[in-house]
Amino acid sequence: xxxxxxxxxxxxxxxxxxxxxxxxxxxxxxxxxxxxxxxxxxxxxxxxxxxxxxxxxxxxxxxxxxxxxxxxxxxxxxxxxxxxxxxxxxxxxxxxxxxxxxxxxxxxxxxxxxxxxxxxxxxxxxxxxxxxxxxxxxxxxxxxxxxxxxxxxxxxxxxxxxxxxxxxxxxxxxxxxxxxxxxxxxxxxxxxxxxxxxxxxxxxxxxxxxxxxxxxxxxxxxxxxxxxxxxxxxxxxxxxxxxxxxxxxxxxxxxxxxxxxxxxxxxxxxxxxxxxxxx
Numbered sequence: 001x002x003x004x005x006x007x008x009x010x011x012x013x014x015x016x017x018x019x020x021x022x023x024x025x026x027x028x029x030x031x032x033x034x035x036x037x038x039x040x041x042x043x044x045x046x047x048x049x050x051x052x053x054x055x056x057x058x059x060x061x062x063x064x065x066x067x068x069x070x071x072x073x074x075x076x077x078x079x080x081x082x083x084x085x086x087x088x089x090x091x092x093x094x095x096x097x098x099x100x101x102x103x104x105x106x107x108x109x110x111x112x113x114x115x116x117x118x119x120x121x122x123x124x125x126x127x128x129x130x131x132x133x134x135x136x137x138x139x140x141x142x143x144x145x146x147x148x149x150x151x152x153x154x155x156x157x158x159x160x161x162x163x164x165x166x167x168x169x170x171x172x173x174x175x176x177x178x179x180x181x182x183x184x185x186x187x188x189x190x191x192x193x194x195x196x197x198x199x200x201x202x203x204x205x206x207x208x209x210x211x212x213x214x215x216x217x218x219x220x221x222x223x224x225x226x227x228x229x230x231x232x233x234x235x236x237x238x239x240x241x242x243x244x245x246x247x248x249x250x251x252x253x254x255x256x257x258x259x260x261x262x263x264x265x266x267x268x269x270x271x272x273x274x275x276x277x278x279x
Contacts, residue, residue: 028160053086078155087140102128115162
């Protein structure tokens with residue numbers, strides 16, 4: 001049984017308001033597969049999809065998906081399926097999913113796949129439940145197959161940021177410099193340090209688990225193998241009062257007189273000489 005999606009109220013954003021401004025360079029450019037008449041047009045469409053989904057300032061050769069590109073060039077799949085494949089790729093998982101919390105992953109995915117920001121924290125919490133129950137692939141399917149995606153982009157249009165009025169484009173926001181990623185990098189760095197070096201970084205709220213992870217495991221194993229000798233009072237008293245050890249009775253006086261030691265005169269090498277001798 002799947003968990004029902006929480007309810008949230010849409011907010012008034014720029015993409016929900018009809019535009020009346022004159023088209024300029026800030027307006028998005030639409031890349032449609034039906035308008036691609038040459039191989040060059042398809043190449044531009046593919047790179048536009050890379051820039052929108054991966055959101056990198058520089059697309060590396062290792063980020064490319066040659067199998068998906070080949071299918072799109074042969075028109076075996078639609079642009080929607082190509083976008084779906086980019087979202088399910090290991091590159092998107094490494095660049096976006098693994099470097100953010102589920103809440104920020106929802107916001108970034110909505111910006112890149114739906115061309116808008118999330119409707120506040122309520123929508124992020126609601127969609128994070130989809131990630132927790134269906135995983136990343138199930139969440140990507142839910143976004144790409146949504147009614148909002150179909151109404152705005154359909155099967156042949158590459159997603160774009162709808163009505164950007166101010167700020168940087170969504171696809172140029174780097175997801176690896178958020179508070180979540182910085183704290184995670186700090187934790188990874190502290191795990192390689194000793195306990196006393198970790199203590200120097202306790203500037204605020206630092207989990208005790210992180211400090212314990214910074215202690216070498218060999219030290220903990222050594223402590224667990226140590227046997228601390230403990231005193232057994234009952235055994236020690238029984239050993240002291242056993243018949244093998246004779247303890248003299250000091251409670252009564254002896255009948256025989258004790259010998260006395262008298263002081264004896266000792267000839268010193270010199271005698272005391274007064275300072276004012278008598279004449």
